[in-house]
Amino acid sequence: MWARSGDRRAATVARVQLTVVDHPLARARLTRMRDERTDNAAFRAALRELTQMLVYEATRDLAVAEEPITTPVTRTTGYRLAAPPLIVPVLRAGLGMADTAHGMLPESQMGFVGLARNEETFQPEAYMASLPETLVDREVFVLDPMLATGGSLVHCCGLLTERGATSITVLCALAAPEGLERLAESGLPLRVFTASVDEELNEQAYIVPGLGDAGDRQFGAV
Numbered sequence: 001m002w003a004r005s006g007d008r009r010a011a012t013v014a015r016v017q018l019t020v021v022d023h024p025l026a027r028a029r030l031t032r033m034r035d036e037r038t039d040n041a042a043f044r045a046a047l048r049e050l051t052q053m054l055v056y057e058a059t060r061d062l063a064v065a066e067e068p069i070t071t072p073v074t075r076t077t078g079y080r081l082a083a084p085p086l087i088v089p090v091l092r093a094g095l096g097m098a099d100t101a102h103g104m105l106p107e108s109q110m111g112f113v114g115l116a117r118n119e120e121t122f123q124p125e126a127y128m129a130s131l132p133e134t135l136v137d138r139e140v141f142v143l144d145p146m147l148a149t150g151g152s153l154v155h156c157c158g159l160l161t162e163r164g165a166t167s168i169t170v171l172c173a174l175a176a177p178e179g180l181e182r183l184a185e186s187g188l189p190l191r192v193f194t195a196s197v198d199e200e201l202n203e204q205a206y207i208v209p210g211l212g213d214a215g216d217r218q219f220g221a222v
């Protein structure tokens with residue numbers, strides 16, 4: 001059901017708008033992340049580079065405001081982001097995307113949500129949330145490399161809509177079809193940008209072929 005070919009494929013299922021950033025450079029970074037021989041440092045570097053591509057695509061439609069400027073040659077019209085989005089990495093694994101996204105959106109504020117999936121029940125267990133009190137009229141970009149069952153992102157995006165968010169963009173390296181279905185069923189107002197929709201989840205709810213545990217691959221096993 002999910003598009004896998006073409007450069008930038010978009011599909012809408014219920015209220016989830018999906019964009020697969022299927023660029024050769026993105027594929028190369030994702031391949032490095034998937035490869036079990038890739039060490040922590042190289043994995044983090046590939047995730048940072050992939051994040052640049054995801055942010056670039058996801059910010060394509062952001063509103064800009066005109067700004068008169070003077071170049072060394074003449075006056076002209078410049079542009080700045082009208083309302084930089086709030087960036088929300090999901091700890092731990094989303095931390096590896098945060099600095100890159102912030103570098104590309106330097107005026108953005110950042111919030112944090114800490115979740116750890118219980119590896120027996122596969123339910124997310126929340127351990128922190130640091131978010132603005134109200135998110136009414138604020139665009140939010142959520143960063144998490146992995147969308148597996150979707151439980152973690154449903155929880156995170158629920159925290160955002162409770163605060164009034166109505167426009168949420170999720171950036172992830174990999175998504176499983178099951179997780180996309182779960183997001184669609186949640187009815188949350190979401191756009192998802194990912195470098196790949198993989199095949200399925202295995203019995204441990206890991207993405208197949210996947211890349212393993214994105215937190216452990218960056219920071220080491222806990």
Ligand SMILES: O=P(O)(O)OC[C@H]1O[C@H](OP(=O)(O)OP(=O)(O)O)[C@H](O)[C@@H]1O
Pocket residue numbers: 090091092093094115116117118122124144145146147148149150151152153179205213214215216
């Ligand atoms: O879609 P789900 O089935 O909820 O799984 C995805 C979650 O699993 C990973 O985090 P994890 O719980 O391993 O925490 P970590 O980042 O601290 O390793 C990942 O970064 C997501 O947050």
Ligand SMILES: O=c1cc[nH]c(=O)[nH]1
Pocket residue numbers: 093146148205206207208210211212213214215
């Ligand atoms: O494949 C998976 C699934 C959940 N979390 C991960 O880090 N990897």
Ligand SMILES: [Mg+2]
Pocket residue numbers: 093213214215216
């Ligand atoms: Mg983990």
